[in-house]
Amino acid sequence: MKDKQEFWKMLSSFKVAMLTTHDGQDIRSRPMAPHFDENEHVVRFLSNADAPKTDEIDEERHINLTFANESTNDFASLSGTATQSQDRAMIKELWNAYADAWFDGDAETADVVVITFRPSEGQYWDATGSSILHAFEVVRTKVTGGKPNVGESGKITF
Secondary structure (H helix, E strand, C coil): CCCHHHHHHHHCCCCCEEEEEECCCCEEEEEECCEEECCCCEEEEEEECCCHHHHHHHHCCEEEEEEEECCCCEEEEEEEEEEEECCHHHHHHHCCHHHHHHCCCCCCCCCEEEEEEEEEEEEEEECCCCHHHHHHHHHHHHHHCCCCCCCEEEEEEC
Protein backbone atom coordinates (compact mmCIF):
# COMPACT_ATOMS: atom_id res chain seq x y z
CA MET A 1 0.00 0.00 0.00
CA LYS A 2 1.56 3.22 -1.08
CA ASP A 3 -0.49 6.09 0.29
CA LYS A 4 -3.21 7.27 2.63
CA GLN A 5 -5.83 7.27 -0.12
CA GLU A 6 -5.36 3.52 -0.68
CA PHE A 7 -5.40 2.97 3.07
CA TRP A 8 -8.73 4.82 3.46
CA LYS A 9 -10.16 2.88 0.53
CA MET A 10 -9.28 -0.35 2.33
CA LEU A 11 -10.72 0.99 5.61
CA SER A 12 -14.03 1.83 3.95
CA SER A 13 -14.52 -1.88 3.19
CA PHE A 14 -14.78 -2.68 6.90
CA LYS A 15 -18.31 -2.83 8.30
CA VAL A 16 -17.35 -3.22 11.98
CA ALA A 17 -14.59 -1.72 14.11
CA MET A 18 -13.49 -2.93 17.51
CA LEU A 19 -13.17 0.27 19.55
CA THR A 20 -10.74 -0.18 22.45
CA THR A 21 -10.58 2.09 25.50
CA HIS A 22 -8.94 1.98 28.91
CA ASP A 23 -11.17 2.17 31.98
CA GLY A 24 -8.34 3.06 34.37
CA GLN A 25 -7.69 -0.57 35.19
CA ASP A 26 -8.61 -2.78 32.26
CA ILE A 27 -8.64 -2.50 28.48
CA ARG A 28 -12.11 -2.80 26.95
CA SER A 29 -13.12 -3.50 23.34
CA ARG A 30 -16.53 -3.48 21.75
CA PRO A 31 -17.86 -3.70 18.19
CA MET A 32 -19.03 -0.44 16.66
CA ALA A 33 -20.42 0.63 13.27
CA PRO A 34 -17.84 2.98 11.70
CA HIS A 35 -18.56 5.99 9.50
CA PHE A 36 -15.43 6.83 7.50
CA ASP A 37 -14.70 10.41 6.44
CA GLU A 38 -11.95 10.14 3.84
CA ASN A 39 -11.73 13.92 3.40
CA GLU A 40 -11.06 14.65 7.07
CA HIS A 41 -9.29 11.32 7.74
CA VAL A 42 -11.50 10.57 10.74
CA VAL A 43 -13.77 7.72 11.77
CA ARG A 44 -17.04 8.55 13.50
CA PHE A 45 -19.39 6.45 15.59
CA LEU A 46 -22.73 6.97 17.26
CA SER A 47 -22.94 5.83 20.88
CA ASN A 48 -25.40 6.00 23.73
CA ALA A 49 -24.42 9.07 25.72
CA ASP A 50 -24.45 7.13 28.98
CA ALA A 51 -22.39 4.15 27.76
CA PRO A 52 -19.27 3.39 29.85
CA LYS A 53 -17.04 4.03 26.82
CA THR A 54 -18.02 7.70 26.83
CA ASP A 55 -16.70 8.11 30.39
CA GLU A 56 -13.58 6.14 29.46
CA ILE A 57 -12.93 8.45 26.49
CA ASP A 58 -13.43 11.48 28.74
CA GLU A 59 -10.73 10.10 31.06
CA GLU A 60 -8.33 8.84 28.35
CA ARG A 61 -8.68 10.14 24.79
CA HIS A 62 -6.05 7.77 23.35
CA ILE A 63 -7.88 4.77 21.93
CA ASN A 64 -7.40 2.05 19.33
CA LEU A 65 -9.55 0.74 16.51
CA THR A 66 -9.07 -2.68 14.92
CA PHE A 67 -10.68 -4.05 11.79
CA ALA A 68 -10.87 -7.46 10.11
CA ASN A 69 -12.39 -8.51 6.80
CA GLU A 70 -12.07 -12.26 6.43
CA SER A 71 -13.51 -12.28 2.91
CA THR A 72 -10.68 -10.08 1.59
CA ASN A 73 -8.05 -11.05 4.19
CA ASP A 74 -7.54 -7.38 5.07
CA PHE A 75 -6.74 -6.29 8.62
CA ALA A 76 -6.00 -2.88 10.13
CA SER A 77 -5.26 -1.21 13.44
CA LEU A 78 -5.46 2.52 14.12
CA SER A 79 -4.04 4.40 17.10
CA GLY A 80 -5.20 7.92 17.83
CA THR A 81 -7.44 10.16 19.89
CA ALA A 82 -11.19 10.46 20.28
CA THR A 83 -13.47 13.36 21.06
CA GLN A 84 -17.21 13.43 21.68
CA SER A 85 -20.00 15.82 20.85
CA GLN A 86 -23.77 16.01 20.78
CA ASP A 87 -23.82 17.93 17.50
CA ARG A 88 -27.36 17.24 16.21
CA ALA A 89 -26.43 18.10 12.63
CA MET A 90 -23.68 15.45 12.70
CA ILE A 91 -25.97 12.95 14.43
CA LYS A 92 -28.54 13.47 11.65
CA GLU A 93 -25.83 13.03 9.01
CA LEU A 94 -24.69 9.71 10.52
CA TRP A 95 -28.17 8.42 11.38
CA ASN A 96 -29.19 5.39 9.31
CA ALA A 97 -31.46 2.33 9.54
CA TYR A 98 -28.97 0.61 11.85
CA ALA A 99 -28.96 3.58 14.25
CA ASP A 100 -32.75 3.74 14.06
CA ALA A 101 -32.96 0.10 15.16
CA TRP A 102 -30.25 0.36 17.81
CA PHE A 103 -31.03 3.60 19.65
CA ASP A 104 -34.21 4.74 21.41
CA GLY A 105 -35.78 7.72 19.68
CA ASP A 106 -34.67 9.20 16.40
CA ALA A 107 -31.89 11.50 15.18
CA GLU A 108 -33.65 14.45 16.86
CA THR A 109 -34.37 12.88 20.23
CA ALA A 110 -31.98 9.98 20.88
CA ASP A 111 -29.58 10.43 23.80
CA VAL A 112 -26.49 9.77 21.69
CA VAL A 113 -23.07 11.27 21.13
CA VAL A 114 -20.82 11.33 18.10
CA ILE A 115 -17.41 9.85 18.83
CA THR A 116 -14.87 11.26 16.38
CA PHE A 117 -11.64 9.31 16.14
CA ARG A 118 -8.58 11.01 14.63
CA PRO A 119 -5.80 8.50 13.87
CA SER A 120 -2.14 9.29 14.42
CA GLU A 121 -0.83 5.99 13.05
CA GLY A 122 -2.24 3.01 11.22
CA GLN A 123 -1.00 -0.47 10.48
CA TYR A 124 -2.39 -2.78 7.83
CA TRP A 125 -2.07 -6.34 6.68
CA ASP A 126 -3.30 -7.12 3.17
CA ALA A 127 -3.13 -10.89 2.87
CA THR A 128 -4.61 -11.16 -0.61
CA GLY A 129 -5.49 -14.61 -1.84
CA SER A 130 -7.51 -17.49 -0.52
CA SER A 131 -6.98 -19.46 2.66
CA ILE A 132 -5.92 -22.41 0.52
CA LEU A 133 -3.17 -20.32 -1.09
CA HIS A 134 -2.02 -19.14 2.34
CA ALA A 135 -1.90 -22.72 3.60
CA PHE A 136 0.05 -23.75 0.50
CA GLU A 137 2.54 -20.91 1.02
CA VAL A 138 3.09 -21.89 4.66
CA VAL A 139 3.64 -25.55 3.71
CA ARG A 140 5.91 -24.57 0.80
CA THR A 141 8.18 -22.49 3.01
CA LYS A 142 8.23 -25.20 5.67
CA VAL A 143 9.65 -27.57 3.05
CA THR A 144 11.95 -25.10 1.26
CA GLY A 145 12.91 -22.88 4.18
CA GLY A 146 12.36 -19.16 4.51
CA LYS A 147 9.32 -17.18 5.48
CA PRO A 148 5.89 -17.42 3.87
CA ASN A 149 4.84 -14.57 1.60
CA VAL A 150 1.21 -14.11 2.55
CA GLY A 151 0.73 -10.49 1.57
CA GLU A 152 1.73 -6.95 2.32
CA SER A 153 1.89 -5.06 5.59
CA GLY A 154 2.98 -1.61 6.58
CA LYS A 155 2.45 1.56 8.59
CA ILE A 156 0.78 4.84 7.73
CA THR A 157 1.42 8.03 9.70
CA PHE A 158 -1.21 10.76 9.72
